[in-house]
Amino acid sequence: MTVPAQVAFQASAPSPAPVRVIAVASGKGGVGKTSVSVNLAMALCNAGQRTLLLDTDLGLANIDVMLGLSPRFTLADVFAGRCELRDTLLEGPRGLWVVPAASGKRHMTELLPQQHVGLVHAFSQLDVPLDVMVVDNAAGIADGVLTFCQAAQDVIVVVCDEPASVTDAYALIKVLSRERGITRVQVLANQVQHTGEGRQLFDKLERVTSKFLDVTLSYLGAIPRDEWLRRAVQRQEAVVDAFPSAPASVAFRDIARRASQWQSPPGPRGHVEFFMERLIAPTGASARSAA
Known part of the structure; x- marks a missing residue:
């Protein structure tokens, strides 16, 4: 996969409504980020948004496992030149599109910064009508986390009621702010015992x-600790599908409703913003790269 030093895209016609790109991140592992x-x-997707879920945990990916999918190709195959990005697309439950990453591939965690940017650029190969990408x-x-957060319109940082979670969330937000110029972050409290606990975590941060x-x-809100969520994970289903009336499902639908109402930022945030600009380009738009 060729990695350009800098890429610009020009649309041949006025763009339709932009695709909302939402990056979900966390300071530490084990806070339920992938479940979120x-x-x-x-x-x-259930609310009628044409949605793609992209797994960029390049070394320990598990979205395909959580949804019971069996990918033929993953992002590791894209980097190895065995396939194009579009070949990794899986159709998940209810029409959700999924791009899986690789698990147990240590070299995928050691990619160079320009390779992360190249992966963002590879989305110019996709021709899938979308409303939102998660x-x-x-x-x-890690650099890959920062790159994908910078390329997104909105960043959600997931925290839980552990001191290390809050401390590491602050560290992540600090690096995103000082190194990548991100000035607004949505905070989601996960696995809370009661609604007040989520607000307390946010206030502390x-x-x-x-x-x-x-x-x-x-x-952004809080997701309650929910036994039904654990059961859904065991069934390799999203809890919003497996148990629609579960407390966690109600909370996730509320989060999705809020996310769909976010206002787009007024302009590009950085040089990686062509990720978003390619996604909002109409079919047939010309893509011209320059060194």
């Missing part, structure tokens, strides 16, 4: 960020 990505994407990132502050960072945090 899967259920948010599924809730958006990007499930790896935990932490917001107090620190407002003091030291030029970032606006918004409280």
Whole structure:
């Protein structure tokens, strides 16, 4: 896969409504980030949004496992030149599109920054009508996480009621702000015992960020600790499909409703924003790359 140093796209006609690209991230692992990505994407899909779920946890991917899918190709095959990005597309439940990553491929965690940008560029190969894309990132502050968050319109940082989760979430937000120029972040509290706990987690994080960072945090809401969610994981289904009336399902639908009402940022945030600009280009738009 050829990786250009810089890429610009020009549309041959006025663009339709932009595709909303939502990056889901977390400071530490084990906070339920992938479960959030899967259920948010599924809730958006069920609400009539044409949705693609992209797994960019390049070394320990598991979205395909969580949805009971058996991919023929993954992003590892794209980087190895065995297929094009469009060949990795899987049709999941209820018409949800999924692009799976690889699991157990350590070299995929050691990609160079230009390779991450190249992967973003590879989306110029896709010709799939979309309303929204949900990007499930790896935990932490690796370059790939930062690149995909920078390329998205909105970033959701998932936290839970653990000191390390809040501390690492702050570290992630700090790096996104200072190194990638991201100035607004949505915070989602996961696995809470009660609604007040989610707000307390947000307030704790917001107090620190407002003091030291030029970032606006918004409280997206909370997902309750739910036995039905655990059962859905065992069934390899999204809880919003397996148990629609479960407390977690109700919460995910509310999060999806809020996300669909977000206003788009007024302009590009960085050089990787061509990711979004290619997605909003109409079919037949010309893509011209320049070194």
